[in-house]
Amino acid sequence: MEKMILNGKLVAQTEIKVDFEDRGYQFGDGIYEVIRVYNGQLFTAEEHLKRLMDSAKHIFLSVPYSASEINEQLQELVKANSLESGIIYLQITRGVSPRNHAFPNPSVDCMYIAKTKAVPRSTANADTGVNAITTEDIRWLRCDIKSLNLLGNILAKQKAAEAGCFEAIQHRDGTVTEGSSSNVSIVSGGKIITHPANNLILNGISRQVMLHLCASNDIPVEEREFTVDELMNAEEVFLTGTTIEVLPIIKIDGTVIGDGQPGQITQKLQELFSNEVERQCGVRN
Structure with missing residues (x-):
C-alpha cells in the first residue's frame, strides 16, 4: 500500500x-x-x-x-x-x-x-531539444511565492499544448520572465542571460544549481531582463526545472533558434548538471 x-x-x-x-x-x-x-x-x-x-x-x-x-x-x-x-x-x-x-x-x-x-529520468528531449511559444504573462505580481495559485501558468501551458509545443515562454510588455513551469535563459555573445530573481519569477532551484555551476566553471552569466527580440535572436535558449533539469529549446513561435540543435553551452550545462546529480545522489544517465 x-x-x-x-x-x-x-x-x-x-x-x-x-x-x-x-x-x-x-x-x-x-x-x-x-x-x-x-x-x-x-x-x-x-x-x-x-x-x-x-x-x-x-x-x-x-x-x-x-x-x-x-x-x-x-x-x-x-x-x-x-x-x-x-x-x-x-x-x-x-x-x-x-x-x-x-x-x-x-x-x-x-x-x-x-x-x-x-518518474524515470529521460534524456530524449534533452538530446534533441523542444519547441516553445511566447505568450503574455498574465499572472499576479508575486511569482516568487510558490503558491497554489497557478491558473495563469495553466492557461499558458495549455496554449503551448494546443500549439504542439513543450513550453510557453511568458513576457510582460515584451520583457521575458519565465516559462509556465520552468525558468528560461538565453545565450547571447557566448554569455548566459537570465531574468533576475525578483517578484516576477520563481527562483527555481535548478536555476540556482545552474548559476552555481556557471560560477564554478567560469561560464559567464548576466542576471538581467531581456526582451522577446533578444530571445528570438539568441544563439541558444534553454529551460531549467526540477523534472527537466537543463532542456534546450530549438524553435520558438516557429522560428528556429541558432542552428536548430542544442547549443554547446547548453550541452555543457547538461553535463555539469549530471555531474552534480552524481555528486549528490550517486547516479548518472
Missing part, C-alpha cells in the same frame, strides 16, 4: 481526504514544492525546503515543523515507498475553516500532505 504524509505522519494513501472547506481547495491558500529523487536520494532538498519556508513567511502561514523535520519525514516517505527515481510533491494549506476570505480567527492547524511518484 502506497504511503503518504499527513500532518507529519506516514499514513496509507486511502486515509487522505480533502475537506470541502480546506482553504487550499477553496482559495488556493497554500504553498507547495516538488523535489526530485535520484537513486533513492533527495536532490537539493535543503534548497527546496528553504524556499518552502520563505513562501510560508510571505503568506503569513505558520508551519508547525522545521525544514529539517520535514526533510527527515520526506526521507522516510521515500524509503517507505521504495522510490528510486521520481518526485515528491508536498503541499501545505492554511487549513480547514468555514469559508471566509480573511484568515481564520482564531487560527486553525495547517494541512500538510506529501506524496511520491515514480
Whole structure:
C-alpha cells in the first residue's frame, strides 16, 4: 500500500481526504514544492525546503515543523515507498475553516500532505531539444511565492499544448520572465542571460544549481531582463526545472533558434548538471 504524509505522519494513501472547506481547495491558500529523487536520494532538498519556508513567511502561514523535520519525514516517505527515481510533491494549506476570505480567527492547524511518484529520468528531449511559444504573462505580481495559485501558468501551458509545443515562454510588455513551469535563459555573445530573481519569477532551484555551476566553471552569466527580440535572436535558449533539469529549446513561435540543435553551452550545462546529480545522489544517465 502506497504511503503518504499527513500532518507529519506516514499514513496509507486511502486515509487522505480533502475537506470541502480546506482553504487550499477553496482559495488556493497554500504553498507547495516538488523535489526530485535520484537513486533513492533527495536532490537539493535543503534548497527546496528553504524556499518552502520563505513562501510560508510571505503568506503569513505558520508551519508547525522545521525544514529539517520535514526533510527527515520526506526521507522516510521515500524509503517507505521504495522510490528510486521520481518526485515528491508536498503541499501545505492554511487549513480547514468555514469559508471566509480573511484568515481564520482564531487560527486553525495547517494541512500538510506529501506524496511520491515514480518518474524515470529521460534524456530524449534533452538530446534533441523542444519547441516553445511566447505568450503574455498574465499572472499576479508575486511569482516568487510558490503558491497554489497557478491558473495563469495553466492557461499558458495549455496554449503551448494546443500549439504542439513543450513550453510557453511568458513576457510582460515584451520583457521575458519565465516559462509556465520552468525558468528560461538565453545565450547571447557566448554569455548566459537570465531574468533576475525578483517578484516576477520563481527562483527555481535548478536555476540556482545552474548559476552555481556557471560560477564554478567560469561560464559567464548576466542576471538581467531581456526582451522577446533578444530571445528570438539568441544563439541558444534553454529551460531549467526540477523534472527537466537543463532542456534546450530549438524553435520558438516557429522560428528556429541558432542552428536548430542544442547549443554547446547548453550541452555543457547538461553535463555539469549530471555531474552534480552524481555528486549528490550517486547516479548518472
